[in-house]
Amino acid sequence: SQKIEQNSEALNIQEGKTATLTCNYTNYSPAYLQWYRQDPGRGPVFLLLIRENEKEKRKERLKVTFDTTLKQSLFHITASQPADSATYLCALEGTEYGNKLVFGAGTILRVKS
Amino acid sequence: NAGVMQNPRHLVRRRGQEARLRCSPMKGHSHVYWYRQLPEEGLKFMVYLQKENIIDESGMPKERFSAEFPKEGPSILRIQQVVRGDSAAYFCASSPRRGARTEAFFGQGTRLTVV
Numbered sequence: 001s002q003k004i005e006q007n008s009e010a011l012n013i014q015e016g017k018t019a020t021l022t023c024n025y026t027n028y029s030p031a032y033l034q035w036y037r038q039d040p041g042r043g044p045v046f047l048l049l050i051r052e053n054e055k056e057k058r059k060e061r062l063k064v065t066f067d068t069t070l071k072q073s074l075f076h077i078t079a080s081q082p083a084d085s086a087t088y089l090c091a092l093e094g095t096e097y098g099n100k101l102v103f104g105a106g107t108i109l110r111v112k113s
Numbered sequence: 114n115a116g117v118m119q120n121p122r123h124l125v126r127r128r129g130q131e132a133r134l135r136c137s138p139m140k141g142h143s144h145v146y147w148y149r150q151l152p153e154e155g156l157k158f159m160v161y162l163q164k165e166n167i168i169d170e171s172g173m174p175k176e177r178f179s180a181e182f183p184k185e186g187p188s189i190l191r192i193q194q195v196v197r198g199d200s201a202a203y204f205c206a207s208s209p210r211r212g213a214r215t216e217a218f219f220g221q222g223t224r225l226t227v228v
Contacts (some may be wrong), residue, residue, distance in 0.1 A: 034216065045219070046218070
């Protein structure tokens, strides 16, 4: 069956460190993979999109990698800040019908000062 | 350009009543997704619509739930004869293109409480 798996346990890190979040998928062959941030009580906000032919994408303190052989994406936040505390979701295309966008369950990140 | 607008933000319904959730996508966006989220859980895909067409409704319960995205006006998610288990946050997202090739813009959600 198809799965998108993200760390179910919260990630607690110290301010200034690099946070690394993992997204693994099974039985998908996505051409695109996305990462979103969700704060409590709010809708998700888009962060980064990476294509299958891109190994790495950067935006300010954010970096995403996409390994189609391992079927894995890593999401890094460097020099983390308490304001980065949120739930981070990965999303990709479910390809059965018309490319719907499906999400992992998300990983909670807590950055402590 | 206003973002994705969902209303109402909060909706309380008694068991057996109907719930109508509205989503106005961003201007120029013809792709709309509906998701359901329970506390401490991820976004569960419900339905994907393109103007006047249901593209994929594989995540939507076969009974009581329906969705539409008419040529004019907002997308509507309708839940008939609500039960307590329907209590959740319902999010709508819109996109100018299909799938994951471009970002999706989310509304703030409608929190449905069934009493």
